[in-house]
Amino acid sequence: MKKIMLIFFLIADCAYGQQHPISFATKTEFAEVSRQLKSNELLSTSFENIKNEVDPYLNVDVDVPYPKDPAGGYTHDQHKFLYNLMFNAGLMYQLTGEVKYADLVKNILLKYAKLNPLLKNHPQATSASPGRLFWQALNDANWLVYAGLAYDLVNEHINIEDKKIIAEKTFAPIVNYFVVDQKQWFNLIHNHAVWATAGVGIVGIACDNDNYLQMALYGTEKDGKSGYIANLNGLFSPDGYYNEGPYYTRYALLPFYLFANAINHVKPELKIFEYRNRILKKALDVALQLTNTNGEFFSFNDALKDKTYQSNEVVNAIDFAWQAYGFDSSYLPVCKAQNRVVLCKGGADISAALNNLKSKNLYYPYTSAEFTDGADGMKGGVSVLRSGNSDNLSTLIYKYSSHGLSHGHYDKLNIQFYDKGYEILQDYGAVRYINIEQKWGGRYLPETNSYAQQTIAHNTITVDEKSHYNGIEKISEQNHATKMYGDINGKNLKVMAAMDDHAYSNVKLLRTVYMITIPGTEKTIVVDIFKTQSDSIHQYDLPFNFLGTVMSTNFKYHYNSNLSTLGNSNGYQYLWVEASTEKVSPFTQFTFLNHKSFYTISSLSSDSTQVFFTRTGANDSNFNLRRDPSYILRATNKNQTFINVIEPHGSFNPVSEIAVNSKSSIIAIERIQDDNELTEVRIKCKEGVIQIIQKNNDVKSEYIKVISDSGIGKQLRWSGSYYVSFNDQKLQ
């Protein structure tokens, strides 16, 4: 079978003859970039930086080693270096016209022609889809994309004999490995498959092999059930929300955009950038909305926290988006922070736009936004509630989405809170030191699964010390949480309610979050009403994974003189219990300091509530985890309601040594009514009284009427799923 396929491919080779270069840019486009090099500073710097990277390797006999090492090791890094070197040299060839650059690319490609036919699965392969040049096939796909682009860039300079060698010996072994041996993987709906199809497609264009291109677009069976287009359909919701979350959106954007750009050159009739109502533009815009003001992608799912929109992938996505869709001022603050452009027409135009930039706006225009999940937009979603602006932005993320493939967490109804540029209530993200060889070859560390993905690592409820869906990905993948109601467009009030009755077979979870800006002030608080409904008694643990230093509590706790863990499994085994309480009074307050601001979590729970201060690090036998704290409320009950107020307040300046408003302004939380139908809460704070009434069932009937005592002796008439007032004035 393999042999038959191989012959088929060889025949298909050279089936159509395209003008080169074409996959990255055309001659005309390169001429335009060259013309602008003189006048556009950022373009010129970007060009010079690449040239300076390439030049030292001209006339150098570079090493193309037999693959041996894991990520972070020499052969891994060298092959990664080489595909970048080839691509950059190809760019230099087109922009300078100097053949020495083309020769560099050719020589390396010919060295690979000797190596690639010899390759077996990589000796360090641990993945289900092993690589050949690298430990996992994903990295081989990266190699294909850039080596393919490089070959296309220098194609015109290569004689017919060498072309044949490069097609048959350099590329065919890897392509065939993908579409035959790793066919199932190649045909996935998954970011790996986006890379794999982009690689095969770009090599197809570079080698004039339409068969490669067709398989790339429509899957090995060319039936459209897999391949690049199927991934465009399957990985994004209609809003452009990417199934695996923002950290991986960033990663997937690169092959999506690189290949879309190539497709747009060779098959303009596909109108790929217009596809699915400009899904590629939406995907980029969603990815940017899902960043913190410092450019870091929100840390949910398997995210690495330091990753920002300055990364190479986003530079490429924005520059090709600009080329495809035209001027978009919202990108300029990001482009400015990126401080480099791609050497394509989009990059040149951005560089020109930055030359003329008058605005000093440092921030992407962050807004509140609601994103549905699932290809059909029917698998829950993620909402981002924002208040304030610029340096003073408060952001609450509420996640009621589906699982998010292999990089998803068991985090139904999780919230995260960012404020003033910092993460305040965190998602741990992933446990990984990417590409650091000492840390398990730079791969995801085992604690990603055993701790970071588990429910207890999140700011949501764990029932009976078991993770959602018992931590079984297959089952979690089949389910999702559900939005009940919400409106995130109010000036003083933003609301989102969602529920989940699949994560646990016998417990229904309902969580409603309110972001309230007190009228006439800049004070914004989050009110979080988290209800459980069950026929039987359960232990409910609700952590607040705060980042900061404990300032004070309104209750006494016992500080442990020997540390033991909070539990034995499902992530609990990684938590030292630093301090804990017996049952506390139901109204608890806990204040912490993060950077220069104070935060208080004021909670009204039930009589049975206990509090734990924990810290990650137990059983961390390789020092893989950070030592991060958590504040955990535990109640044992059938139906439990946790009412929490998350309140940023005051400031501390360690240089001038001034602390302002270091104490909470929440005086009391009262539960007026709380049953399966309705919850009514009054929050007394220094500024006045906040009243919240919410519907807990029958959420599909959008408008209802309820009569309630408004607290000042008169009848209150309202319609909708919720009612919120401040000092008896309705908020909206």
Add this chain to the structure above:
Amino acid sequence: MKKIMLIFFLIADCAYGQQHPISFATKTEFAEVSRQLKSNELLSTSFENIKNEVDPYLNVDVDVPYPKDPAGGYTHDQHKFLYNLMFNAGLMYQLTGEVKYADLVKNILLKYAKLNPLLKNHPQATSASPGRLFWQALNDANWLVYAGLAYDLVNEHINIEDKKIIAEKTFAPIVNYFVVDQKQWFNLIHNHAVWATAGVGIVGIACDNDNYLQMALYGTEKDGKSGYIANLNGLFSPDGYYNEGPYYTRYALLPFYLFANAINHVKPELKIFEYRNRILKKALDVALQLTNTNGEFFSFNDALKDKTYQSNEVVNAIDFAWQAYGFDSSYLPVCKAQNRVVLCKGGADISAALNNLKSKNLYYPYTSAEFTDGADGMKGGVSVLRSGNSDNLSTLIYKYSSHGLSHGHYDKLNIQFYDKGYEILQDYGAVRYINIEQKWGGRYLPETNSYAQQTIAHNTITVDEKSHYNGIEKISEQNHATKMYGDINGKNLKVMAAMDDHAYSNVKLLRTVYMITIPGTEKTIVVDIFKTQSDSIHQYDLPFNFLGTVMSTNFKYHYNSNLSTLGNSNGYQYLWVEASTEKVSPFTQFTFLNHKSFYTISSLSSDSTQVFFTRTGANDSNFNLRRDPSYILRATNKNQTFINVIEPHGSFNPVSEIAVNSKSSIIAIERIQDDNELTEVRIKCKEGVIQIIQKNNDVKSEYIKVISDSGIGKQLRWSGSYYVSFNDQKLQ
């Protein structure tokens, strides 16, 4: 007695009539500042900021409350606010000529005239020198300084009756409290006394009370054994090193400079700025050299880490230094970072200099420097060894000084290491959340003494789990470590050797640090040879209080499944033992990641060595401590030699996901000879072989000759206390 003194003071009042204003600036100087307001942007912004702070309080009946609260509480903050308000309003009066500002000052001073005569010791006083307006007298001294300056600024606007009231009722109660009730404290050689004398002196000038001024300058007995001048003599070494260390230098600089400026106006014949070979300028320059590249003062002694040279105290010191000593380009990067100036002639001149600033140099010109300690320069010292520059500066601090008064630590022969702008091997500093009321009123927390000051919190040897001098300040104060030899001016080699034989009665400690830049490279390592000599067997613990994440070790360790502490007292009770070893092979390597760089500590110890990974937090019942790690080598021996190589290497970029040189280049450490006379070490690294020979005794004979086998079969002839070579080429 009190009554007699009081009468004496009242008679002395108005003994001489001075033109006002004079203590902060003269009419002529203010005219010059006013003239420059238009042309100098920074001066103008600084003026506007102060005006905007003052204006809202014009025509407001400000509250002058009866003192009640600790630091961070209302009455504390209000009195602090008021003295600043008065001072700033006084400045606005002089610079705008508008009497409304003078009225504001007068009204507040007259309110104090009603309050101050009623005051008893502050109800929250816990200090040995309680305050009246504040919990400690130090804050009352701050009040005196600024209220005194403010009064002088508006003096001309106040009628003779009010002048009498202000002198007798507002100021005299506080001054008398200082010079009578707190006389012993006022007469100390200590930063508190600098503030107290500055306050009394400035009030003396403002009230035309020469008696006050004389006591301020020469002590209550006017014999010069105490008072401001005695503090100028006693608190600085001849080099300008301030006895309490850089964090407190910063604090003391303010009253030193404010009062010097006032003295220079009223008694120019004292030539106070020239005093002791310009000791005030030296003090400022030393303080700046003792900062990290981010402006943070080195964290030894009771330092708070976030404190930078942007603090108000340093703004004042630099601006008055500039006024007194003239243009100094080295200050400009600091002034630029400060982004504000004092509204004096120096500030105006700096603002003008910044207008014309061409250089883009962002850094103070940091150099290697050796500072003696003690008024006579004979009490050991502190050396700073630096290599590289700008963003790539490596800094080793070696402390062999005296104790440093009440804010000193038991840290003989301690080292700290900063690299690329970050603290790598830390001194914990102090345990304090200054002015945050919830944290014990913002005072020093008990863990400052029980942990942070203890020897185990430092990167130096603790013998038998006891701190230096058994943790007794009085005894530590009487002793100091001693420099043996050193030269910190070499290009490739900087050396400093010191010893201590008082910290422990039965053990002598010798430590020599070598900062070596490998010729032809930018690679800099620190070699640290730490020897103990004793007649009896002891347990020697040498911690490296590293900041970062454990990457790898070349030895196996046991990770503890229940945590207990390293010990029971002297700071050990705060350390959880996260992981430990039995005896390890003498050559251990430990690599960690700090921000974007890797660091390896390679150690050659003895066969008995054990390793502990600890973390602060045990017995931290109020969550006062950070959760910081330590890597502790423990050997039990008579004479012990720890040879450590501290090596920054490689880099990690989490955005581009590239890790470079994540592994140490140290291959082996060999001990060729090691006895009381001589230690010879060879360090084999990828780059070549480093050879170190050092003298361990007879250090007073500066030049010696030794014949040694250089390792390549020929005889080596050298003179001096040490010899260091790289690949057989002598380093210097």
